[in-house]
Amino acid sequence: MKRRGTNLLEREGARSVLASVISIVIGMLVGSLLILAMGLFNSGLSLASAWDGIRLVFGGLFSTGRSASGTLTWGFNPTSIGNMLFRATPLIMTGLSVAVAFKTGLFNIGAPGQYLMGTAASLMIALGIPTETVPAGLVWLLAFLGGALAGALWGAIPGMLKAFLNINEVLACIMTNWIAANLVTWAFDGSQYRNLVENTKSAYIYKTSYNGVATSKLGLDLIFPNSQVNGGIIIAIVLAVLVYILMTKTTLGYELKACGSNRHAARYAGINDKRNIVLSMAIAGALSGIAASLYYLSGNTEFFWSTYQSLPATGFNGIPVALLAVNHPIGVIFTGCFMSMLDIVGLQLTNLTAYNEYITDVIISVIVYLSAFSLVIKMLLTKRSKRNRTAAGTTESAPEKAADAVHTEKGGESA
Amino acid sequence: MQAENIIEMLHITKEFPGIIANDDITLQLRRGEIHALLGENGAGKSTLMSVLFGLYQPEKGEIRKNGQVVKINDPNDATALGIGMVHQHFKLIDVFTVLDNIILGAETTKLGFLQKQEARKKVQALSERYGLKVDLDAKVEDITVGMQQRVEILKMLYRDNEILIFDEPTAVLTPQEIDELMDIMREFAKEGKSILFISHKLNEIMAVSDRVTVLRKGKYVGTVDTKDTDKQALSNMMVGRPVQLEVVKDPAQPGEVVLSVEELTVPSHLHKRNAVNRVSFAARAGEILCIAGIDGNGQSELVYGLTGLEKASHGKVTLCGRDISHASIRRRGENMSHIPEDRHKHGLILDFTLEQNLVLQKYREPRFQHMGFINQGAVRQYAQQLIEQYDVRSGQGPITVARSMSGGNQQKAIIAREVDRDLPLIVAVQPTRGLDVGAIEYIHSQLVAERDKGKAVLLVSLELDEVMSLSDRILVMYEGEIVGELDPRTTTVQELGLYMAGAKRMGKEAERS
Structure with a gap:
């Protein structure tokens, strides 16, 4: 109980949120890498345009277009x-x-x-x-x-x-x-x-x-x-x-x-x-x-x-x-908004850069794959926090969980 | 000169997050002895054996073999050191033959081809030498549990193991098979093999072991010579307080018939015959009626038929004067509580919290809901009351997830829920399976108390001790039929065993067959 505040990873809910955030970030990073690769290997594109694209992937919702000098402008875009x-x-x-x-x-x-x-x-x-x-x-x-x-x-x-x-x-x-x-x-x-x-x-x-x-x-x-x-x-x-x-x-x-x-x-x-x-x-x-x-x-x-x-x-x-x-x-309210935000990002990419909305399709598909893995990521996080705890040698609380580990051979008859 | 102790586990400490499963435990196994390891559930027996078998690495302490420090990183290391283990739940491949199972992982090969003939000879020799009768060409799924255990033992022998660990080996055996196993263990010890015997059954420990090491709550309590101790002393060591081993109860005062079953027939899922075939009996208020029998003789299906979990194909069930032969499970539940055989499949929703599990049938009662909205406060309060009254222990009280509780406390939670429903009939199926002396004592006293309150208790048990000590009347089931009605005060375990094995039937029935 006491640990709840001190170590966020201990909490089931926090682990779930973190696992989802990791999936999302990886998806967006893959999208960014794609933009970067296209920027580097396509003679028609420059590194600067790739940078614009990457910034739009992360902040497209708050893009307000381009200024007269051609740089991206940012702000609240109702x-x-x-x-x-x-x-x-x-x-x-x-x-x-x-x-x-x-x-x-x-x-x-x-x-x-x-x-x-x-x-x-x-x-x-x-x-x-x-x-x-x-x-x-x-x-x-x-x-x-x-x-x-x-x-x-x-x-x-x-x-x-x-x-x-x-x-x-x-x-x-x-x-x-x-x-x-x-x-x-x-x-x-x-x-x-x-x-x-x-x-x-x-x-x-x-x-x-x-x-x-x-x-x-x-x-x-x-x-x-x-x-x-x-x-x-x-x-x-x-x-x-x-x-x-x-x-x-x-x-x-x-x-x-x-x-x-x-x-x-x-x-x-x-x-x-x-x-x-x-x-x-x-x-x-x-x-x-x-x-x-x-x-x-x-x-x-x-x-x-x-x-x-x-x-x-x-x-x-x-x-x-x-x-x-x-x-x-x-x-679901928040993840639904996030998925539709990626749509908006796609529009902004099409409107403001040489890239198009298909980049966000890639991002969405990476996230779709990873979201299926979010359980795996969650398990890894659980393991990690357990290992940290064992290493630290803390032994208070949650005795039943471990007692269960002791019993696994005994009680595991049903599926 | 060989050291007296073949295996020494010195000052073993094994921690799991939040709990010390083994705290500075020392166990010394002498060459050629049968050493029993005794302790309640959660005392750390299995953990200690898993450390020895290489499944866990201890944080502190060392293991010596013949005085030499050894490091056991995985079960292969253990096998190399001659350590073999028969797990409580057998590790056999159902669709393989007995022979294939025995040699699996230790196959003799020539140019990548299996040399089964050599293996067969070796296994046959071992099987004859120790009287371990097995059919080498039968598939594991077709042989009895007793034979499966012999296969596990042969596996250890085939690998020339000299240190044999038996984890609760008698839980699945008939009395006759238990006697055979004891003889085999004695034979091994005579030949110089060393045996670690994990159990919480005091009779067996007294019968077969040379020394006993007792663990309690992860700590070492002591090691005693079996001949210098007795059952009472051992159980006191194990539980840490004086324990009532015998069930104390007054003679039953049976009242009116609560449950009456006529010609109940339940089809089997496993074979074409009926699992329960035209069974008739009556259970009265104020008595504990026990259905005894070897596992798989229709007891489970009989209970399914009574509780409605499965449809009966024929027969009539009357409960409290109401014909419930075709009633829904919920309707039957109005007069019957049910402590199910499989606590994980039927008894609990493991991903639910303890409080959610405690209201599994009651959540619809007006005190727990209003217009379909659950009254969380009332549920919490009720759960807390049950937890206190029935001493259910868990990490976080009512909000503990059932899955994280120990087996004994899961069972206590089910008992609390079912007994507290306060219904005229309690159907209890193997209510103490896998539990330790302390918990068994508690559950038995609860069932006797309910009987004395005028409830009818229908007990299905595979444990002979339980059958003999707890019941007021015994019905023996064999191959789906009731083959005998016995009075526990006048019958003997041997006679009961004969009925259970199908060797004896009630007079009239015997003539017919």
Whole structure:
């Protein structure tokens, strides 16, 4: 107890945060190295431009462009921050989706499919109900709830397959992803929602603002002028807090986590494990569906409906967002913002230097790889702090942990 | 001249973060003796043996063989020094044959090809010489636990080990097999091999060992000659206070039937036959009814069938006058608490904290939740009360993660939770498995106290001592059927053993078969 303050590495939470930070820093360093290498070996680029690029990788969010003399200028950039928050909104939601499933012992790789189903449901409701007769606010709410419900139903399918037929949820999720992609394409194909007004846009759906439906800005546009930010980010943050409360403070969260940590013990205690598996996949699916609702109901986003050959990256990016946050719902808010910040960095690189946004794709992919390793990094940190402690010869506290080490041969019969 | 002590472990200190597992322990093993190492769970026996076997490096102290200081960095060094170990959980490869397991890691090869014939001859010779009957070509997964242990012993002999460590070797054996093992150990000692025998079963230590070294909480208590001591003295040394070895209880006063089972049949996952075949019995209030039998004769499945963890294919179960044959686990739990066989699989959620585990069935009660929100304060308070009342020890009290607790305290936590549910029937499956004398004493007294309060206790146990001393009535299970009902006051361990081995059946049954 006493040591808590003195040695941060002793704390589980601190180790998790540190492991994630290490993954992030390594990712950004790899990006910087790439920029440096290109700067050095490409005759068209100079070391100075490489330096600009590297500075943008780390501080792109606070870049305000270039001065007349051509040097980068820095400062508070409300547009960038606002756009970051806007892009973070769906990532936070899919991150929550994956995190909730993880907490209950399931790997929800079905977020893209749930996201697509949420997209389709939201758009059809938002564009299908005439706002001349129904208030736009109500249409928005219906579309939002419709997206959540569609995602929940789509998530419940792999949940049911897992609970009743013991089919691995990863396989079922991957298959339902592609079923969703084809289903959505088929549903929009030939529908009245295709944007035929602007003939430059093929295979796009109308923006919901076409029907007068858009998420309220809630005054955020005053703080972050010229950005796409809207009330969605606030809804996402509120939902993250609600998920946190659900998982830690309620009997339902207790049951879900019990099933996730030890299905046998949960069953032994009389908890209905099958119901809880379906339920946790449905909750995860609803969160992914909401991700889509919040993104497409903004009023200024367009959906490319001919999606049968691709799955939305936002769904998959929920996985690194959740992993980096160590599945902590509140942590997801920050890691979601971080991932969208990298998007902004990519834009700034394209706008201000000879480099482009693909650098940030590299960074994101390195972090995605490393975030899977963040558990390994965490283990290394645990080992390190243990070794330090043994070397220092401190022997107070935590006797049971070591006693357990003594007992490992004795009690390790179960898996 | 050879030194009298073949192995000396002098002033061994081994620390783990936060605890000194071995604190200045000295152990001297004489040539040709059987030396027992006695201590409670967590006393440091396994750590000390792991140091000797090269799995851990001590911070202080030295190990000598024949008076020479040796350094044992890993199990290969230990093997080279002639030290062999039979682990409590066997280290065998299930899909390999017995012979392959024995030679694994010490294969004789010629030009990279295995020379199994030579190995086979050597193993056969050893097996005959010591009466260690094994089928060399059987796969390990198909042979009995007793035979698996003989395979482990042959592994040590095959490597010409002269110092043999047995870690709790009798835990998995039948009484007859235990006797055989004791004979084999005596035979080894006669030939000059030296044996370290880790146990907390006092009967066996008294029967087979020459000397006993006692450890307590990581410290050396003393070494005594077995012939100069007795069970009571040893257990007092081990626990550090006078211990009640015998279960003290008044004769049972059975009341009305609490649980009645008629023709219960539970299918097996392992074979086509039924694991439990048409079993009928009744348990009454105020008695401890024991289901005895060798492991794997359907006892576990019987409990699964009763508690609802598995579906029965036939039969009727009545609990407190209610037919629960098809009831959910939760509904059955309204009148039945269950101390499960596998405390890690069923008993605890290891990643949950102690307080979360203590309310595993109770979290839905109004005092612990309001509108679905858990009342953390009430949970904490309840956990603290149970921890105090049942003396559950842990590093951080209610917020200790269950995984980090010692086995004995994990079990105490389960007992506390289940006994405190205060239900008419307690199903206790091997409640003292792997626990030390102090904890066993405690758990036994708890079960007797519950009986005296008028609860029906259904005890499933593999430990004969426990069966004989704790129960008021014994049912013996063999191959999924109840083959005998015995009265512990009039029966003997030998008779019980015959029923358990299937050699004897109740009169009527014998005629039928």
